[in-house]
Amino acid sequence: MATTSQAVERASVARPSTATTEPAVRMDAPTRREFMYYIWGASIALLLGQATAGLIWFVFPRFREGEFGGIFPFDPADLPPVNAAPDWVAGGRFHVSNTDDGLLALYGVCTHLGCLPKWVASNVRFECPCHGSKFTRNGTYIEGPAPRGLDRFRTTIVFTDGTSAETDETGGPIPIPDGKTIAEIRVNTGSKILGPGH
Numbered sequence: 001m002a003t004t005s006q007a008v009e010r011a012s013v014a015r016p017s018t019a020t021t022e023p024a025v026r027m028d029a030p031t032r033r034e035f036m037y038y039i040w041g042a043s044i045a046l047l048l049g050q051a052t053a054g055l056i057w058f059v060f061p062r063f064r065e066g067e068f069g070g071i072f073p074f075d076p077a078d079l080p081p082v083n084a085a086p087d088w089v090a091g092g093r094f095h096v097s098n099t100d101d102g103l104l105a106l107y108g109v110c111t112h113l114g115c116l117p118k119w120v121a122s123n124v125r126f127e128c129p130c131h132g133s134k135f136t137r138n139g140t141y142i143e144g145p146a147p148r149g150l151d152r153f154r155t156t157i158v159f160t161d162g163t164s165a166e167t168d169e170t171g172g173p174i175p176i177p178d179g180k181t182i183a184e185i186r187v188n189t190g191s192k193i194l195g196p197g198h
């Protein structure tokens, strides 16, 4: 049997001491070095986030179809006959010109100072109203202060037999082979080829 002094001793061991209580979790303030690490890490994360967002914005198309800067479907039924007046597409700012050598989409902005050359049927050429530069039906420079011919947009033609043709690196007309029927014309106003120099 336990003595009275032993019972008192056990009770004093089991009872938590109230004189030396400490908080369950200690929160030490970060040191100056740790604080600088946090700032540095946050800056790197922000920089990487911005770079990733920029990459995504660059890689994915920024323009919808039919919006200047994007792809413009051009109805083959609207294609002018060979050597007829080019067709002006205001939304895409280009002329579709059908020449002896094929089809091309000419950017409608003068390569001099950015006015809009008009097709002048009586002279069979484009003429710029600002300083008089002139261009042939396929955008070749004729005369005036323009430094080169009219720029052109990359174009893809799909034929009814499933074959296709597109603008080459020179930006010249796309030939339409005899016997082929055009099913689809797509003009990429986001991809411009500079007109030929002189």
Ligand code: FES
Pocket: 110, 111, 112, 113, 114, 115, 128, 129, 130, 131, 132, 133, 144, 145, 146
């Ligand atoms: S802007 Fe066309 S000739 Fe000057």
